[in-house]
Amino acid sequence: MSGGNLQEMETAVGKQSKTAVNAGAKAGDPMPKLQNDGSQLASVEDLGGPTPENYRVDDDSAKLREPSLKTVKDIVNRGAKPADPMPKMKKEESEVEDEEVIEAATGTSYADVNGSGATAAVTLPSTQEVAVDYVLSGSATNSGMTLPKLVKAKSILGKNEVPRGTKKYFAITQQQLDDMLNNITQVSSADYAAVKALVEGEVDNFMGFEFIRTELLTLAAATDIRTCFAYAYPGLLCSVGQDAKGRVSERDDKNYATQVYYNMNIGATRMQEEMVVAVYTDESP
Secondary structure (H helix, E strand, C coil): CCHHHHHHHHHHHHCCCCCCCCCCCCCCCCCCCCCCCCCCCCCCCCCECCCCCCCCCCCCCCCECCCCCCCHHHHHCCCCCCCCCCCCCHHHHHHHHHHHHHHHHHCCEEEECCCCCCEEEECCCHHHEECCCCCCCCCCCCCCCCHHHHHHHHHHHHHCCCCCCCCEEEEECHHHHHHHHHHHHHCCHHHHHHHHHHHCCCCCEECCEEEEECCCCCEECCCCEEEEEEEEHHHEEEEEEEEEEEEEEEEHHHCCEEEEEEEEEEEEEECCHHHEEEEEEECCC
16 A cells, blocks of 8 residues: 555544534534542542452451441431331230230139139129119119219228228229219219319329229120229239230232231239129210
8 A cells, every 4th residue: 555545544534524414513512621630529538348469268358447438328317316116016915905804804704613623604793793773872773984883882892801002993984984074063072173183184093993994895785884893903813924926927929918917825814803893884875
């Protein structure tokens, strides 16, 4: 190839080729320069790591050190509070315990027969009940929670010689609190003020009872009669054989639906019938 041909090729390489696509096109913009050439950047921290010279399989030469400079995690989490712990199923556990105690309080208990190992059913005696139509005087008529019913329940426990100083409780619903506030206007203003404070949650004690409000008490749908109960502390026993445990998993055979498993072993019983009193109240409108 002659020298002239080589010169022509070099000239052609240095020129822009003309095609149907770029015919008449302007020259491209020059490549922009960096605003920062690197001299203003923050210092670079050596985090270690493996190199051809120091890498070994039997030590930490391949491990990176924790950076002392701020990381993305530090910036994102700056000022963040610790995450809330996973909530436990305390409400469900409490309701399970309440249901067991409520059922045991006025239901059927079982007692050992003369140490033989055989058991016999024990029901709450009628002498441990305050009837739904109990009145202090006059004709018996169904009623909600009244002061005479409270006095009667306390009297039954007292006549059974529940030891003085033993804590006494009374399980009721909101309806019975409302009944007391409406019905105790018949007595002194001091009693009314005490019940009003009880209803408003300012106190939880009245007439020597600590009141426990729960909507889990048995209600007979046919008659609207609610079974409340008063008891002295040793009269009922609730025992947990196995504490609550739960697990959440996916069911691959149910389109990966979430399955919640929860289990506990719990039981309750009456220990002494003389320390439990059932009080029946009418919730008819």
